[in-house]
Amino acid sequence: MSKMVGVDVGGTFTDVFVLDEATGTAEVAKVPTTRPDQSGGFLDGIGQQVDDLSTVAAVVHGTTAGTNALLERKGAKIGVITTHGLRDVLEMRRRDRPRTWGLRGDFEPVVPRNLRLEVPERTLADGTIRTPVDLDAVKAAAQELIDADCKAVAILLANAYANPENEAKAVEAVRAMWPNDHVSCSSEILPEIREFERFSTTALNAYLQPEVSGYINRLDRALTKGGFDGEFMIVQSNGGVMGTDTACRLPIRTALSGPAAGVIAAGHIAKTAGFENVITGDMGGTSFDVALIAKGQSMLSPQTSIDFGMVVRNPMIEITTIGAGGGSIAWVDKGGLLNIGPESAGSTPGPVAYGQGNDRPTVTDANVVLSRIDPESPIGGKLDRLDVDAAATAIDTHVGSKLGLSTVEAAEAILRVANSRMAGAIRLVSIERGFDPKRFAFMPFGGGGALHTGAILKEVGIGSAIVPRYPGVTSAMGCVIADMRQDFVQTINTLTATLDTDALRDVMQRHIDGGMALLNAARSRFEARDIVVELDMAYVGQTHTVAVPLPVTVDGTTVAAPTIADIGAAFDAAYQATYGRLLKNGTRRVMNLRTAVIGRRPKFDLTTLAPKGGGVDAAKTGTRQVHFGDTWHETTIYKRLDLPVGAEISGPAILVQPDTTVLVDPGLSARVDTYGNTIITRDEE
């Protein structure tokens, strides 16, 4: 039982990362994702590297099952029971619109209006119960939803964050009669002020519950049947892992599970390699995902919109997506300007060069025409070869002829515009957070990112890039690295001066007890257990709160009450850091308490991934003509995984490995570090 297995199921491939803690070795595998039942590919991928599942201590899974169910609107038929007068909150949103310009488009919530039922009850903002919940009405509503064949239900009552009593009674009544476990309740899922965000998160949880818990249970059974007797865990959007029972209860926390694991791995790899500040860029078929890691910490955002009107409020690793992936289509508009995306050929039919029916040029086609991608050995192994001529024709027809450019010029133009958009996303993500991107390293991962490294370094003015040894399986590696983590929130909404610190302590203790119970139930070993407490605070009159880290004293697992002075000082420090100045005589308010309970899992030694032996000359496979800037360059090709530690390669060069092509532009140099990462730097000018 010494093996840890990380599995990331993506749209096209299922990636597996196997770490053997006893031997200190790591293996990777990449197999096609199976549909509709992903457990086929899941087990097949593990089976490529593990003969006997009983040797596996833990399987950790980053999943897009929840994301896809939300995006494709393939969740369950569900119902809602809510406060009289509020049945339309989910549909009214926060009075936004899908796009700034055009005023088109409508919105369909995941629960239709006739399955959103109101019951008499009302709690006021101060927690006073104005109208006790009418339990007969609740039961009648539940029966109506059961009769309508709803598979899950969400209980959404006004101000339940301030006093959950009405909601708790309603939920108890519904659970007693509901035919399955799928009853979600807003004060259990998110006891935080703001009804739309709380209701939306809770309703989406219910919407996912039948689908995601079914999926997890299928995988669990298949693993068990294969002889697995270890622990099965799921990655959450916050980058921590949770047990499968928690995942089945809170499937909404998997909404961004897959990409989060990738960022966790990126952070660990970068930090180990000596880069505390790194911006990651994951280039897939349709999108380029950017995340920022400062001082080793990935940024968490408190909420996200999965789609218009589909808000999930849970801490999530902040990932910004732009529509510039390998499959993004290049086109010239009526004003004569070259555009990339947002339309994408995705992976099916894919770029023109795939020969699967698309005839409009993509970013990948430009890379193929410029010979940056080897047409004879396409990534992933699905195709025998790429059709360079078809890609060239498409570029001529749709871009070259319209702009008066040769094929090669047009292909370079497509890359310049695509690179400029990616660089723009990196700049904006860092600026919005108040960071200067020039002080970060860039880490490409995913299949395509490493083709664009040089351009991004140049465009953004970044000094170096770090390409992980296995960029195509970064998310799967992240599964093995991620800590176990539970987040809790409770709205307090009290002036700091009149705060009941003992009551605050009690809530903190409840959070800590809940988190510790989950850590205790886990079979993982933890190196350490951390408790992170934050308060959302603001001056009275402000709506934006500041996240205030609150130092707490914990004796064993018993937390001590903070003093009002502690809280005031912590606020001043955080506010000063955010806004640069304090408000004289401002009255301070504590809006929410947030507690994270983290079980630190042992980090494996990344030197296990480093190449053993090898030589630069032995890794060389030949040369080919590759186009950079305005001319063709004789470019040396290396098998990347055969390069030894310390190898130094001057650009132009191409480093190939089964799932990635690393491009070293002229004027750049690549070096293999002690962990097998490739560090790319700009040559002195």
Next chain:
Amino acid sequence: MTAAIDPITLAVLAGRMEQIADEMDATLFRAAFNPIIAEAHDASHGFYHASSGDTLVQGKSGLPIFVGVMAFAVKAVIDKAAEAGDLADGDIYIFNDAHMGGTHLSDMRLVRPYFRDGQLFCYLASVGHWHDVGGAVPGNYNPSATEAFQEAFVLPPVKLASGGVIQQDIIDILMRNTRLPQSAMGDLNGQLGALDLGVKRLDELLDEYGAETVSAALDALGDRAETLMRSELSGLPDGRWEAVDYLDNDGITDEALPIKVALEIHGDQMVLDFEGTAPVTAGPVNIAYPTAVATAYVAIKHIFPDLPANAGVMRPIEVRVPDGSLLSAEFPAPVGGYTETILRMIDVIFSAASQAAPERVVANAYGTINALSIAGKRANGQRWVMFSFYGGGHGGSIESDGLNHGNAPISTATIPPMEILEAAYPVMFRQWALRPDSAGAGQHRGGLGATYEIEVLEENAEAFLFGERGRFAPQGVQGGGDGAMNVFHFEQASGWETPPLASKMLGIKLTKGQAVRLDTPGGGGYGPASDRDPQLVARDVALGYLTADLATELYGSAWQEVSA
């Protein structure tokens, strides 16, 4: 094109410059103290032409109405500086005069010339809605104002910085004239920071590409926008189309005020002529000429959403506003309620344009921001004021029904959550719901308006409303029906009452347990009701968007034969 620039450099520079403006927006949103900027993004940034003030590039995340209006603010500064003859590197002008710079007095405009190698290259500008700029009413939404002086202090363009040195005197005057100096100072710092960032980024860009190339790119982008606009107009038939709609009243005299437009297309040009619009009014529903032109721009951007945000778009379009009309009010006519007037302008432009380009235009949205304020004193003597804008339905379009409960076309602001309002003020929402039967009928019906019923939980409160659409419904297009009108009720000992001026009222006294109810308009419908799929009608009935009787009245009885 004025200078040769290769199309690829142009595409890259277009993205880079737009991004600098976006970064300026982001910088202010992050730094601003007041939620109107921080949360509702009531602000904007961009680059403007050195001699004409025309918009060259503007950020994407600011308030839509600013996209056209900022050019006038810059032009006002250009004129002022030309008169004084003392424009220098490091100057920053500041002003809020709406008659020179458009919109209303709450919007504080900062304009900074950008010099390169001793030559004026362009202007940078930042505008943001400050929380309070003096005047008779906190927050500056004064429905009884008859002069600008009652709305706010009025600052013409003056130098906030001269040759790089901040003039503390100006800051002292500003801070003495606002009820919220800390908030104002925070916003001012944020705007200065955004301009600094813009200068730094522009320096870098010019270092990298050279001033000539960037200048050529800016010209080319304007030309390109013009080309795109002309190509769109050429695709539309020639002709003249008219539309008229009305404001309920000016808040003082109960008289309907026509807003009229004739839209003409000749080849690749368009004229929007507002002849026949009501004269300037005593109450605050006037707008200044710059606002009128900017509004035309907003309407055009909604009709052609893919066009870039620069002045080139407007070159083929002539906006004619009659002198003396409420669309070209002179100082010191009050303009505080400008939002209602420009929403109506957008409505008539849509109605006229829908006859020329039915596939491009959506039916009228709800057409009022419904500024509702409820205020009082708590038992402990503390004063409270709950002030918010409320949403309504969007119009149907060729592709779909209108959006239920959306925001106004001039804004992208969201509404505060009910729980935040209930936690901050002694109120309880009895209803926060969609308003059945409010959608304009049509092949694609309008979106539903909303019903907000708000009970006061303490004694001696007072409410006021500044709304519209109480007498004239949002119009459908292409044969679509009208949305429901705005209806406001307030509870008194005698029962539910409505305001004499329909959509505007001051000083409504409420006691504990009494409520007000706002039923906001739905959007207009698109296409004849008879073309609506009976299945969709049956679905609307099943979901309670539409009552059965009204369904039959509007759509006939075919829906009763199908199952939802």
